[in-house]
Amino acid sequence: MGNTQLSAAKKAKNDEFYTRMTDIEHELVHYKDHFKGNIVLCDRDDLFESNFFRYFALNFNHLGLKRLIATCYSGSPIAGGEYQPSLFDDDVDTATGRHRRAYKAVVNVFRDTTGDGGLDMDDIRNLLDSGENELTELHGDGAYGAGDFRFRECLELLDEADVVVTNPPFSLFREYVATLVEHDKKFVIVGNQNAITYKEIFPLLRDSRLWLGYGFCGNVAFFGSPYEDTAASVTHLDGHIRVSGVMWYTNLDIDKRHENLILCRRYSDDPARYPHYDNYDAIEVSKVRDIPEDYWGVPITFLDSYNPEHFRDPGHHRIQRARDVRRRLAGRRAEAAHRGESEVRPHFHPASSAIRAYSCCGIQ
Numbered sequence: 001m002g003n004t005q006l007s008a009a010k011k012a013k014n015d016e017f018y019t020r021m022t023d024i025e026h027e028l029v030h031y032k033d034h035f036k037g038n039i040v041l042c043d044r045d046d047l048f049e050s051n052f053f054r055y056f057a058l059n060f061n062h063l064g065l066k067r068l069i070a071t072c073y074s075g076s077p078i079a080g081g082e083y084q085p086s087l088f089d090d091d092v093d094t095a096t097g098r099h100r101r102a103y104k105a106v107v108n109v110f111r112d113t114t115g116d117g118g119l120d121m122d123d124i125r126n127l128l129d130s131g132e133n134e135l136t137e138l139h140g141d142g143a144y145g146a147g148d149f150r151f152r153e154c155l156e157l158l159d160e161a162d163v164v165v166t167n168p169p170f171s172l173f174r175e176y177v178a179t180l181v182e183h184d185k186k187f188v189i190v191g192n193q194n195a196i197t198y199k200e201i202f203p204l205l206r207d208s209r210l211w212l213g214y215g216f217c218g219n220v221a222f223f224g225s226p227y228e229d230t231a232a233s234v235t236h237l238d239g240h241i242r243v244s245g246v247m248w249y250t251n252l253d254i255d256k257r258h259e260n261l262i263l264c265r266r267y268s269d270d271p272a273r274y275p276h277y278d279n280y281d282a283i284e285v286s287k288v289r290d291i292p293e294d295y296w297g298v299p300i301t302f303l304d305s306y307n308p309e310h311f312r313d314p315g316h317h318r319i320q321r322a323r324d325v326r327r328r329l330a331g332r333r334a335e336a337a338h339r340g341e342s343e344v345r346p347h348f349h350p351a352s353s354a355i356r357a358y359s360c361c362g363i364q
Contacts, residue, residue: 017223017241019167019190021051027214027248028055031188034163034252036064041161043149044168047072047105047128048121052166057124060110068107069157071138071147102147104157106134149179158183163252165189167223174200177249181209186252193219193245196303208308211257213248215304221246247304261305263293 035056042052053070060068105128112119113126127133137146144151149158149168158164158179167190168176178200180187195201204210222240267274267283274283274292285291288301 017167017243018049019051020222020224020240021055023216023221024051024055028165028188030214030254030256031250031252032063034186037066038162039067039069039160040065041157041164041166042068042070043154043158043164043166044071044073044147047124053105054121056165057107057110057121058119060107061119065107066162069161070105070107071149071154071157072103072105073147074101074103102138102140102145104134104136104138104153106136108133149176155179155183158185162186163188170195174198177201177204177210188213188248188250188252190221191247191249192243193247195247195249205303205306210249210251211306212304213250213254214256215248216246219246219304220244258307258309259305260307261288261291263291265290265292266294267292268294 040056042050042056047053047070050070050072053068053072056063056065056068107124107127109127109132110119110123111127113123113130124133128135138153140146140148141151141153146153148154149172162185164180164185164187170192173191173195176189177191180189181204196205201210221243222237223243224240265273273290274285276283288305
């Protein structure tokens with residue numbers, strides 16, 4: 001999907017993209033211990049369209065879930081009401097033919113209801129129809145519409161849950177993460193790589209309150225979406241759009257977070273390889289594989305390999321955003337100009353990445 005179209009989707013608040021089951025399975029296999037005995041919330045996930053709900057529903061017994069909660073709308077941009085007739089037959093807009101209400105679904109039990117010896121989504125549907133599991137309509141509170149993660153009923157469901165797993169709208173990513181943090185929730189969610197640089201997100205990464213999961217292959221995801229795929233890449237998947245720079249964000253402890261990054265270069269062996277910033281004691285490193293072990297600045301992709309136990313910083317913070325460093329140094333330049341001192345040269349090499357080491361960093 002082209003950046004222009006993705007930006008338009010975000011601006012229109014119409015960026016509901018459906019994650020593939022294979023991508024969900026590849027990531028969540030690393031979190032199984034975190035789900036056992038817990039209540040999982042899949043927020044804003046259509047019951048028979050969202051692969052998040054499908055994954056947890058079909059693996060309800062295998063994962064040992066205590067309860068599965070999902071908030072959803074009756075109908076989706078992809079399937080409409082095709083997969084939901086027995087649940088939402090009374091909920092059709094006569095003008096558009098689309099379903100329109102918000103619901104919460106609560107799965108407390110998953111068993112064979114058809115007698116075929118297997119477990120599938122038909123059993124989920126039957127258990128919801130029978131009342132053994134719950135399907136309840138949600139109502140807006142005036143400030144927010146029904147089903148909005150910020151409205152009262154959804155916040156109550158959030159407080160009830162132990163772990164949140166979903167793909168929130170990228171346009172609301174900042175606010176969604178802030179809500180999860182405010183309510184002290186564990187989570188595994190999908191987001192854009194650029195979120196790393198957000199002023200609301202970066203402090204969480206810096207302070208080890210949030211980190212990156214195992215990720216998508218090449219940080220590229222294919223989502224089910226009503227949009228046409230206009231990506232320039234030759235790699236396409238029918239019925240999906242290709243979006244670059246997509247990552248998993250989590251605050252659940254995983255093995256990857258404790259893996260040391262193997263560093264094979266030293267700055268002192270070849271200083272000419274690394275351009276130095278003016279008026280700031282840091283160097284430009286454009287690729288993770290070129291990070292020297294003795295003195296460095298890093299590209300944004302470093303955070304995919306960041307292990308806080310492996311790196312230490314003699315300064316107050318481990319890492320900080322480049323834009324925050326620029327802002328501080330710009331203040332110094334303004335103060336110098338006020339004192340009548342000569343113009344300070346630009347602080348950064350034109351090649352810019354999203355984060356820098358706070359100071360000289362080394363290996364513990």
